[in-house]
Amino acid sequence: MTLASRKHILIIGGNFAGLSTARALSSKYFDVTVIDPSTDFEWLPHIHELISRHKKADQLRHNRQLLIERAGHTFLQETVTVIDKTQQRVQLSSGQWLAYDDLVITIGNMSLIDKIKGARQYALPFGSVNEAERAALQLQRLDSLSLPERPVVLVGASIEGLEVLGEIIRRYRRQWRFQLHVIEAQETIMPQFQGMSDYLKELSRELNIQWHTGRQVKEVTKDSVILDNGDILSSRVTLWCAGAIPHPLLSEAGLAPERQYAPVNANLQSLVDEHIWLAGDAAAFPTSLEKQAYHALPMGALIAKNLNRARQKRDLNNFKPLPIPSLMSFGDVGFLLFKSHALASPSLIAAKEGVFQANFNLLKLPRQVSEWHDLKDSLTFSAINMGKLAKSTWIDGKLLHTRHFQAR
Numbered sequence: 426m427t428l429a430s431r432k433h434i435l436i437i438g439g440n441f442a443g444l445s446t447a448r449a450l451s452s453k454y455f456d457v458t459v460i461d462p463s464t465d466f467e468w469l470p471h472i473h474e475l476i477s478r479h480k481k482a483d484q485l486r487h488n489r490q491l492l493i494e495r496a497g498h499t500f501l502q503e504t505v506t507v508i509d510k511t512q513q514r515v516q517l518s519s520g521q522w523l524a525y526d527d528l529v530i531t532i533g534n535m536s537l538i539d540k541i542k543g544a545r546q547y548a549l550p551f552g553s554v555n556e557a558e559r560a561a562l563q564l565q566r567l568d569s570l571s572l573p574e575r576p577v578v579l580v581g582a583s584i585e586g587l588e589v590l591g592e593i594i595r596r597y598r599r600q601w602r603f604q605l606h607v608i609e610a611q612e613t614i615m616p617q618f619q620g621m622s623d624y625l626k627e628l629s630r631e632l633n634i635q636w637h638t639g640r641q642v643k644e645v646t647k648d649s650v651i652l653d654n655g656d657i658l659s660s661r662v663t664l665w666c667a668g669a670i671p672h673p674l675l676s677e678a679g680l681a682p683e684r685q686y687a688p689v690n691a692n693l694q695s696l697v698d699e700h701i702w703l704a705g706d707a708a709a710f711p712t713s714l715e716k717q718a719y720h721a722l723p724m725g726a727l728i729a730k731n732l733n734r735a736r737q738k739r740d741l742n743n744f745k746p747l748p749i750p751s752l753m754s755f756g757d758v759g760f761l762l763f764k765s766h767a768l769a770s771p772s773l774i775a776a777k778e779g780v781f782q783a784n785f786n787l788l789k790l791p792r793q794v795s796e797w798h799d800l801k802d803s804l805t806f807s808a809i810n811m812g813k814l815a816k817s818t819w820i821d822g823k824l825l826h827t828r829h830f831q832a833r
């Protein structure tokens with residue numbers, strides 16, 4: 426195959442799903458360009474640990490260009506603004522058009538923050554390493570100020586919000602100086618499991634935390650959060666962990682109805698265009714699928730496999746979601762969330778950390794000897810971290826503390 430006859434593949438979004446597709450495509454058969462506005466691949470499932478300083482920003486990201494070039498492809502630091510599926514091309518924010526033979530869309534989702542009055546301006550979102558770092562610094566600053574009151578509002582207490590809350594507690598519990606309000610739209614925290622709400626509240630019992638369940642935020646101002654029942658909560662730092670919505674590019678391109686994710690078939694092809702593929706959070710798979718990185722990674726890899734099979738005129742493979750539970754952390758306690766039940770134990774924190782260390786280091790695996798230095802630092806960090814976890818869980822005997830929750 427000559428260079429000129431290779432198929433042009435554009436991948437929009439270069440994080441979990443996009444990077445996974447790129448890494449599994451051979452540059453021998455495909456001319457691949459990955460487009461993403463940000464410079465680094467980011468391990469989002471652990472950004473809440475920036476709050477407690479159990480992680481540093483650099484331990485959660487890696488240079489995207491390096492990772493993509495290692496796979497033999499091109500990285501373009503840009504934003505796609507238009508998808509023109511009739512002419513098989515996309516437009517970048519610079520105005521330039523790029524043509525494709527096949528298009529892979531892995532743009533994740535967007536925060537609900539833009540839909541609530543004042544929230545984008547005054548609340549701190551949690552969608553990237555930089556955003557989490559900013560939130561961590563604001564909390565640190567508030568804690569250090571000499572003030573009679575230090576009110577903080579956390580909006581959203583599903584998995585992401587609870588993980589953030591757990592890290593705030595982990596970091597500030599010893600000298601707790603915040604008046605923390607947690608707002609959650611559902612009537613109960615983690616309503617799918619019996620007794621989990623009470624357990625989470627028990628873990629934070631002696632701290633000044635008020636839970637507002639069944640409430641939604643109407644407006645955020647510079648120093649307050651206004652709820653749908655008219656209550657006004659004073660706030661010096663407002664953290665936003667509530668809700669994700671589909672990227673508007675999907676409906677604008679005619680790939681999804683308005684405000685919906687783009688439907689795909691079992692091969693991960695768009696239902697409206699067989700040359701458009703979707704993976705990760707942006708895709709609406711035929712059966713219900715959690716929006717999780719552990720699905721985004723294999724979805725991305727399957728698209729690469731199917732592009733290769735299509736090239737060889739072979740039947741395409743179906744995506745088979747991994748039947749594994751979600752892992753959630755709440756400070757020092759880890760949770761394994763199955764469909765039928767859940768388990769909570771400090772030892773499960775080590776499981777979550779292990780998943781992160783193994784997968785992140787695998788993504789960074791060098792192709793050349795000169796690149797090993799970079800991985801060495803990362804592996805050293807992994808070993809130290811796992812050692813600390815082993816001490817505080819297994820050696821101190823906390824492993825025995827396990828709680829069980831039945832699904833409702």
Ligand SMILES: Cc1cc2nc3c(=O)[nH]c(=O)nc-3n(C[C@H](O)[C@H](O)[C@H](O)COP(=O)(O)OP(=O)(O)OC[C@H]3O[C@@H](n4cnc5c(N)ncnc54)[C@H](O)[C@@H]3O)c2cc1C
Pocket residue numbers: 437438439440441442443460461462463469470471472473503504505506531532533534551552585588672674704705706707716717718719720721752753
């Ligand atoms: C705080 C937090 C905790 C989480 N915890 C877990 C967990 O414990 N386990 C788990 O499995 N998952 C977890 N998740 C979910 C997981 O991070 C997502 O499911 C995963 O990131 C989805 O991968 P993706 O590739 O589809 O999208 P993303 O990782 O969101 O990547 C989308 C990429 O597309 C780019 N992009 C967007 N728009 C454009 C455009 N117009 N042009 C070009 N590029 C664009 C973005 O810059 C981004 O790099 C968590 C998420 C968060 C935020």
